[in-house]
Each structure stands twice: as structure tokens, then as C-alpha cells.
Amino acid sequence: MVLMVAMVLLGVLGGLAFPQATGILSGPFYAMSVTALLAVGLYGSTHGIDLGHLRSDARTVVLAVTVGVLLKAVLITAVLLAVFQNPAYLVLGIAVAQIDPLSVAALGESSRLSRRGQALLLAWASFDDPVTTLLTIYVAAFAMRFQDGAATVHQALGDPAMFTIDLVGNLAVAAVAIVLYRLTGRFAPRRQFPVGCAILAVVFAVGVWQTWVLAVALVGLKVRPRLPGRPAAVQGVLDKAVNVAFLLAAVLLGVVLSAGVSPVPGIVLGVTAFLAHALVSLPLTRSHTRADRVLLALAQQNGITAITLALLLEPFFSGTVAVVAPAILVINLLYLLSNAVFAARTRRRAGVAVR
Template sequence: MRKWWGAVRRKVPPAVPGIVLGAVGALVAGVLCGLAVDPSALAGTWGYTFGTSLLLAVGLYGSTYGIDLAALRADLGGVVAAVTLGVVLKAALIAGVMVLAFGRPAHLVLGIAVAQIDPLSVAALDRRGRMSERARSLLMAWAAFDDPMTVLLTLYAAGYAYAAAGHRGAPAIAGGGAGGWLTGLAMNAALLAGVVLLWWAWRRAAPALAAVPPLRRAGEVAAGLLVVLMLVLAAVGTLMLAVAVAGLVVRRRVFAKTLGRAVATAFLAASLVLGLFLAQGVALWPGLLLGATAFGAQALVALFVMPLFVRGLERRDRIVLGLGQQNGITAVLIALALEHDFPGTVAIVGPAVVTVNLLHATGQSLLARGAGPPGTRGEPRADQERHSSCDGPSDTDPRAVAPDPLGEAPGQESSGRAAA
């Protein structure tokens, strides 16, 4: 098996990371499994919901964990614009194209399903040499924080689309309405407050624990268990906003390697789940159009709207953000939630997700080929490519600093100073 994989990997262009090949393999495996077993019965079960939510939580935490906080503070206005105005504009553009193409009011919800950028895909596929740290932080924050906005849009747009399609009453997806959304927001705040409080207490005790090796090891285990507990609770209650914000605070360099592996594993699992539902049938032409429109909407917003809120972005960074649309487990989860009220949503969103990711991979490959020889602006050096989005700075990175006793992740402030 190892020899076969090595032979396949040698034939693939260097611009295609190994995780992409793994995702393709997982997707094919999911399709084969879906042909043998109908997974639709699992979609409404607690175990399935918990498992997919856990995948999303891992992706959100991995995405915000890798954000440079200084870059985020500098472009906070741009991030807010991206996750509010940007998401609304993208959803409107996509929904408009789908309704004009097929004349079905129910297609309004399709724009919501794919308008967000999937944080798990961004965290798993990030290659920091393709863009500046500033653009990278913008994209990762965009991916991490547009999910709550998408949920809010789903509650309202689904009700309008349901009525426009000629149905009476309210769709099941909007069962909580605005009150349910506010309750969820309060629960997110409670989880975040609890995690941050425990993290603050742990950091206060960490210097004393560091003096005794056995206690230091126990402290490291406790810190890791806190993150695991947070992810599990978030998956149980679908409290994803708390996880996204916690990724900006709960940071340690010792998490990087484990988190990188967890993100990659979750990405492969999400590809497997997508394959299960693709096997149940696809609406190919609507899916292709939906995917291409979503990719194009991202390019329009990034190239023409974002420069109004983010000044000084280099041309290459604007292009990278324009090619930044990725979809995955988030789109699948939204499609599954909408399937009950809008039958056929999964059959359209499934091929759309594949289309978006193929366009993304193609764009990144073309961008890499046009970057020039290694060492030029925007081209990753060999030592840079070995680091995932969750890694700390490399030895050759000018931001690298000697690790301190607490081992904070890059960009985290500690003891009145900011770690580089």
C-alpha cells in the first residue's frame, strides 16, 4: 500500500498537497459505501448530528487557532464586512442566479447553503506561502466567523422560500425563529465564558506547575482536556461561535501538532460523509451551476467589495482571496437540515461542493505555476511548505521567538506582552 501511494504521489504535480489526494480517496470510498448502504436513515439521528458537528467544531477551532492576532486587529473592519455584508451579497448573488436559471423559489435556500467558506477545508488545506500573513488571517477569520451569519440567514430565508414555493405554515428549519437564535447566542456566550475562565485559571497556575516536571505534564494534559471538553460540548449543543472565538484565546504551541492531525482527519471524514450522500443521487447540472456561481460570487466580493474595507492589500493577496471559496462539511450540514422542507437540496449541494473545491484546486495550481521560482514573492519555500496552518513559526521565520515557559501559540498575548 505504501509503495502504491508513493507511486501515485510522485505522478501528482507538487502544487497538489497530499491531503487533497486523501480527500479524493475518502470521497470515492464514501460513494462506494453509499452505494451499498443507504445513509439517509442516519441523517436525523443524534449520533450523526453529533459526529458532523464535532467535525465542524474541530475545523472552526483549527481555523481561528492559526490566525495572526495582530493582523486580525489591524483588519477587524474588513473581517466584520466579510462575515456580514460579504455573506449576504454572496448568498443573494448565488440565489439570484439559481432562481433565474430554474424559476423555482425554493432555490433561494441554495445560496445560503454554499455562501460560507468552510473553515475545516481552509484549516486543512492552508499553505501559508501562497499568501501574505495578512491575507491568510483575513481568509481564516472570514471562514471561521461567517457560519453564525449563515445560520441567521437560514432561519429567515428558508421561511420566505417555503412560502414562495406555495407551502403553508413555517419550515422545520426555522422552528426556533429569532428567539431560538438568541437562545443559541446566549448558550454560546455561556460556554465561551466558562472556557475562558478555566483557561485564565490554568494560565495563572502554569508557572508554579512548570517548576515540578510531573505537575507540568499533568497541567499539559489538563489544558488539552479542556479543549477536548469544549469541542464535545460545542458539538452537543451546536455552539460553534464559542469555539471560533475560543480559538483566538485558548492557544499553546504544544497543541499545534495534535491539532494539525485532528484537522486533517476531520477533513477526510467530512469527505467520506459527502461521498455517502453523493451516492444517493445527484442533480448534476444544477449542482455544477451552483458550485460555479458560488466560486464566482466569492471572486466578485473579494476583488470589488473587500478593497473598500481593507486598504493596502497587494494584488496577489486580492487574487488569493478571490480564489478562496471552499465548501465542505458546513454546506453538507446545512443541506441536510434543509432537505426535510426542500427535497433535493442534498442532490444539488453535493456536486456543488465538489465543483467549488475542484475550481479552488485548479485556481491554486495555476497561481502556483505563475508565482515564479522559489524565493520570489508569494512562492512558498521548501521549509515553509512543511508547516500546516496550525504550526508555529519556523526556525527561518523572522517572527520566530524562543519558546517561553507557558508555550503560547504565535500571536497570543501573555503577561502584558504580545508574543511575536
């Protein structure tokens, strides 16, 4: 989180030094560039999922990324609308409803969760990102009906009536890519890798062009090209690409944030999002141990997806970044504080038990 804050501050300083930099919001390639950053983050998150662990909690993951995400968004949105009575806040609840998979993956062995709990959290975090992205895009088009410029956002983000078509398009692109990649298994290893990379490049191109980022996330489960003799090379390059995308998104967030910040709505959004996740998580994790249930309830974190969604929405909902940026900071601080408190209590109980 320290690095994220540093990059955001760097962007803020750049935006203050060069005020004209905020003009990128109206640039012809702004939305496509932000979508590309989002696609890299989503592919990186699903690429690292252990499919064996995923199968053991498939039902919970499905409920979490469908019913869970929707409930979290509804709870957050209801609070924001009740407090601020601004229709633009319809989109903010969804924009921060996901868990950042990069933060989850970075915990690795340091996590106090069991192996099963870690696998569930990583799968949850990886799949609620694309679902949240789709919801954000279409709720944004709906919310714009209460504001001026509805035609513009429909053209740029998509009409809600196209939701089914876009969903089918995402699934079709992913399915075709996965089938083609499986067929490459008949090739010699030296040919399989470049063909697999070409398939992946096409999916990325279509995903960014049509904002079909769910397709990109889905292919991350199966389309995983491996360089012969260097099985870890691709993962290393992907990790670097995701880190670069995160840093670019954070700097860009800072540039936009230099125009102003809305701390009070941001704090309300952050606290509400953290509590909403805890409320939704508890009934979904009933089959887990008490410790895992608590840790999963305290697992809400935000990162590259929330940042890129805020950047994507900013041209249509001015002030989105000003609210979402402090909310991300609040959510991550609450995560660190609550987990530290739980760890301290666990250590105290263990010490009492030993005595």
C-alpha cells in the same frame, strides 16, 4: 481535493452496496453527530489564527464575515431562485458561501499571497464558517415555511425568533470559557492543562447539544491548552482530529450522494458562488496590493463546513447533498484553474520584465 473525492466515492460505493445505509438521515443521533464534526472543524480553524496578524486587518475581517457573507449569500440565492424557482434553494447559497479554512491553512508557504494577505485570508476563512453556519440554520427554518414539515425543522434547527437568544448564548458560553481559562493561569502548569481541556470539553458538549458552534469557534482564539514540555503536541492531535472529521464527513456525504446527484443545479451553484466571492472580495481588499487583491478574489474554496452543512440540511431539504456535492467540486476546480492561469500570467510578465 483528491483525497476528498476519493472518500466521497468510497461513501458512494458503500451507499450503493448497502442502500439501507441512507437510513441514518432519520436516526436519532444524525444531526448531533454532524454538528460534532462541524465543531471540530471550526475549532481547528480558529485555533491556528495568529492574533497579531488578525488585529492588522480586523476591520476587513469583520466586514468580510458579516456584510461579505451576507452579500455572497444574497447573490447566490438570487441567481438560484431566478433560474430554478425553488424555495429550498434559499439555503444553498449560504451553505457554500464560506471559504474552507483547512484548504487555506494547507497552502501555507506555497501561497503566492503576501504575509498580510495570507493572515487576512486565514482569518476570513476561519470566521465566516461559524457565521455561515448560524445563517444557514435560521434561513433553513425560514425556508421551511414554504414547505411541509415546518414544525419539525423549527424543533430540530431552531426558530428564527430565537436567533438573538442563541447569539447571546454563544457569546456567553465563549466569554465564560475564556474567563475561566485565564484563571487557570494561576495554577501550576501540570494542573493548567487538564483544567483547560475540561473547559474545552464542556464548550464542545454545549456547542454540539445546542448547535452553538459560534461559541466553539470563538474559544479557539483564546482557549488553547498546552501540554507542559510539549507545546506542539496539542496542535498535532488537533490536526489529526480535524482530518478525521473531514474524512468522516466526506464518506458520509458519499453515502447520502449514492441516492442521486443533481449536476446542473450543482454546476450553477458552484459557478455562481465562485463569482459572487470575487465580486464581494474586490471592494473589501482595496488597501492591499494588486496581486493580493486578485488572489483573494480567486480564493473561494469549499471543504468540511460546506459538506457538514449539506449533511445537516439533507433530512429537511431532500436533495441538498445532490446539489451541494457537485457545487463543491466545481468551486474547487475553478479555484485551481483560475489560480493556475494567474500564476502563469505572472510568470510570463516577470519573464518579459527580465528581458
